[in-house]
Amino acid sequence: MQPPFHRLEEFVGLTPSDINLVRGWAANPRRVARHQPIRREGDPVNGVFFLLAGWAASSVILRDGQRQVIKVHLPGDMLGFPSLVLSSAGETLEAITDVSLCPIPNAAIGRLIEHNPRLTAALLLNTQKERVALMQALTWIGSASALARMAAFLLDLHDRLDSAGLVIDGTFDFPLTQQFIGDLLGLTAVHVNRTLKRLDATGYVDRKKGQITILDFEGLRSVSPNLPPEPAGRAAWSRIGGKA
Amino acid sequence: MQPPFHRLEEFVGLTPSDINLVRGWAANPRRVARHQPIRREGDPVNGVFFLLAGWAASSVILRDGQRQVIKVHLPGDMLGFPSLVLSSAGETLEAITDVSLCPIPNAAIGRLIEHNPRLTAALLLNTQKERVALMQALTWIGSASALARMAAFLLDLHDRLDSAGLVIDGTFDFPLTQQFIGDLLGLTAVHVNRTLKRLDATGYVDRKKGQITILDFEGLRSVSPNLPPEPAGRAAWSRIGGKA
DNA sequence: CCGTCCGAATCACCTATGTTAGTGACATCG
DNA sequence: CGATGTCACTAACATAGGTGATTCGGACGG
Incomplete structure (x- = not known):
C-alpha cells in the first residue's frame, strides 16, 4: 500500500479483505485545525485515530501543570491506542499542523480483532514498535x-x-x-x-x-546517545495468518 | 485464572483452548539466578518470556555506558515483547531475584495470533497497558x-x-x-x-x-507527580472474539 | 497602517542534581 | 577468620540546566 498506509504492512502482508477494511477508514476523514485538540486527557475513549495527513502530538499533564509531550505523530501513525485500556483517555491528542485523520470506533476494533488476524498481527507488532520508540525516548530523557x-x-x-x-x-x-x-x-x-x-x-x-x-x-x-535499533522487516513474520 | 496468569484475563475472557495453551507454557520453566542475564541487548530474538516468579528488569545501555532501567517486571509480566519487531534484542533482560520464567518461541506466537483471537486481543491490550506505563514513566522522568x-x-x-x-x-x-x-x-x-x-x-x-x-x-x-490512570476493566471488551 | 500577539533570542542569577571521594557495616568465601 | 567485595551512607564541591525578565521581529487582524 502507498503512504500513509504503508506502515501497516511493515511486518506482515495483509489480505485483500484487510486492505479493503483499511481503505474504508479513509472514507470519512475528520479535519482538525492546527493547535486544536483532537481529544483531551480524561475524555471518554470512543476509539482510536489513524493519522492521514499532518503532524499531531500526544502529551500528558502533571498536577503541577508541567506537560510532557510523549510523541510527535506523523502521517500513518495510530493515535490514542494506549487509552483503549483506560476508563478515560490517558493522553491529550492535538493537531500540530492542520490535520486529517479517521476515527476508528471501539466496535470496529473489536470486529477487526475477531475477523482479521493478519491486520491484528500488524497492529500488535506496530504497537511493539511504538513501545521500542518509547523505550528509546525514556532512555534519552533519563540519561x-x-x-x-x-x-x-x-x-x-x-x-x-x-x-x-x-x-x-x-x-x-x-x-x-x-x-x-x-x-x-x-x-x-x-x-x-x-x-x-x-x-x-x-x-x-x-x-x-x-x-x-x-x-x-x-x-x-x-x-547522539545511541544508534537507532534496526527493525526486523517482514521476513521474520511472513507466516502469520496464512498467505497474504 | 490464578496469579501469575490473572493478568491475561484483565481485559478479555479467554476460551478453554486459550487457557490450555497458556497453562502449557508453564510446563518447562527456565530458572535464572539473581543478577544473571536472561537475554542481552543485541542477542538474537528467539521469542518472549512469561515471568512466573521473581523480579526481573529490562534496561537499555547508551554508548557512554549509562544504563536506563526501563521497567521492573513482576510475576505475570511478559518480557521482551518489544524486541519482536527488531532484528536483535533492543533491551537487556536480567534477573533481580532468582527467577522462574517460560520461553515462548516466535513460532508459537505466530500460531497463537492465527488461531487464538481472544488471547491475541489479550496480548494486544496488555501491550497497550505497558505503553501507558511507559508513558507515565517518561512523564515522571521528563518533568x-x-x-x-x-x-x-x-x-x-x-x-x-x-x-x-x-x-x-x-x-x-x-x-x-x-x-x-x-x-x-x-x-x-x-x-x-x-x-x-x-x-x-x-x-x-x-x-x-x-x-x-x-x-x-x-x-x-x-x-507524587500525578494520580495513576484508571484501567478500563473487562466490560468494555466483553464482545471480542465471541463468547468466552 | 497601526496595534497586538506570539515566539525566538538574550541575560543574570539560582539551585537541584551530579561528581568525587571517601567510611563503615555486613556478607561471602577460601 | 582474615580477605574481599558490595552496598548504604556522608560530605564538599561542581555544573547543567532552570528561572524570570526583557527585547526584538514578524504575522495577523481590523
Missing part, C-alpha cells in the same frame, strides 16, 4: 544530556519524515515551537534555544523559518 | 523532581505487588540497590540515597534491610 537528546530527536524525526517521503535533500518542515520541543525533551524553552543554537553554530544543522536542514549527519550521530 | 519520581515509583510498585498478593500491611520485599533505582529513575545513587532518606525522615516510609513499608499513603501521593 542523556540536552545536546544528545536534541541530536537524537532531530535524527529520529528526519528518519521518520524521510520514510514518509517528506524530506528533500536533508531539509524538512519543522512546525514546532521551542517550548514544545522543551516539553518533549524534558527541557525548558530557554535551554532548547541554547542547545539548538549550539547545533547550528557547530554546523550540524541549519535553521530557517519553519524548516530545518541537517547538514552533518555524522556529526549529529557522534553527539 | 518531575527526584522526590516526586521516587514517591510515584514506590506507590506504583506497591500497587503492582499488591495485586500480585505480595504486600502484607503496607510492607513488601525490596531487593533493589540504590544504584539500580538511580538507573531506573534517571538519578545518581547518591541522590537516590538523599531522596529515600528524606522520605524516611518525613515518616512516609520505613526502610528495613531488603524491605520497605509505606506508612503514609496520602503523604506519598501528595508529593
Whole structure:
C-alpha cells in the first residue's frame, strides 16, 4: 500500500479483505485545525485515530501543570491506542499542523480483532514498535544530556519524515515551537534555544523559518546517545495468518 | 485464572483452548539466578518470556555506558515483547531475584495470533497497558523532581505487588540497590540515597534491610507527580472474539 | 497602517542534581 | 577468620540546566 498506509504492512502482508477494511477508514476523514485538540486527557475513549495527513502530538499533564509531550505523530501513525485500556483517555491528542485523520470506533476494533488476524498481527507488532520508540525516548530523557537528546530527536524525526517521503535533500518542515520541543525533551524553552543554537553554530544543522536542514549527519550521530535499533522487516513474520 | 496468569484475563475472557495453551507454557520453566542475564541487548530474538516468579528488569545501555532501567517486571509480566519487531534484542533482560520464567518461541506466537483471537486481543491490550506505563514513566522522568519520581515509583510498585498478593500491611520485599533505582529513575545513587532518606525522615516510609513499608499513603501521593490512570476493566471488551 | 500577539533570542542569577571521594557495616568465601 | 567485595551512607564541591525578565521581529487582524 502507498503512504500513509504503508506502515501497516511493515511486518506482515495483509489480505485483500484487510486492505479493503483499511481503505474504508479513509472514507470519512475528520479535519482538525492546527493547535486544536483532537481529544483531551480524561475524555471518554470512543476509539482510536489513524493519522492521514499532518503532524499531531500526544502529551500528558502533571498536577503541577508541567506537560510532557510523549510523541510527535506523523502521517500513518495510530493515535490514542494506549487509552483503549483506560476508563478515560490517558493522553491529550492535538493537531500540530492542520490535520486529517479517521476515527476508528471501539466496535470496529473489536470486529477487526475477531475477523482479521493478519491486520491484528500488524497492529500488535506496530504497537511493539511504538513501545521500542518509547523505550528509546525514556532512555534519552533519563540519561542523556540536552545536546544528545536534541541530536537524537532531530535524527529520529528526519528518519521518520524521510520514510514518509517528506524530506528533500536533508531539509524538512519543522512546525514546532521551542517550548514544545522543551516539553518533549524534558527541557525548558530557554535551554532548547541554547542547545539548538549550539547545533547550528557547530554546523550540524541549519535553521530557517519553519524548516530545518541537517547538514552533518555524522556529526549529529557522534553527539547522539545511541544508534537507532534496526527493525526486523517482514521476513521474520511472513507466516502469520496464512498467505497474504 | 490464578496469579501469575490473572493478568491475561484483565481485559478479555479467554476460551478453554486459550487457557490450555497458556497453562502449557508453564510446563518447562527456565530458572535464572539473581543478577544473571536472561537475554542481552543485541542477542538474537528467539521469542518472549512469561515471568512466573521473581523480579526481573529490562534496561537499555547508551554508548557512554549509562544504563536506563526501563521497567521492573513482576510475576505475570511478559518480557521482551518489544524486541519482536527488531532484528536483535533492543533491551537487556536480567534477573533481580532468582527467577522462574517460560520461553515462548516466535513460532508459537505466530500460531497463537492465527488461531487464538481472544488471547491475541489479550496480548494486544496488555501491550497497550505497558505503553501507558511507559508513558507515565517518561512523564515522571521528563518533568518531575527526584522526590516526586521516587514517591510515584514506590506507590506504583506497591500497587503492582499488591495485586500480585505480595504486600502484607503496607510492607513488601525490596531487593533493589540504590544504584539500580538511580538507573531506573534517571538519578545518581547518591541522590537516590538523599531522596529515600528524606522520605524516611518525613515518616512516609520505613526502610528495613531488603524491605520497605509505606506508612503514609496520602503523604506519598501528595508529593507524587500525578494520580495513576484508571484501567478500563473487562466490560468494555466483553464482545471480542465471541463468547468466552 | 497601526496595534497586538506570539515566539525566538538574550541575560543574570539560582539551585537541584551530579561528581568525587571517601567510611563503615555486613556478607561471602577460601 | 582474615580477605574481599558490595552496598548504604556522608560530605564538599561542581555544573547543567532552570528561572524570570526583557527585547526584538514578524504575522495577523481590523
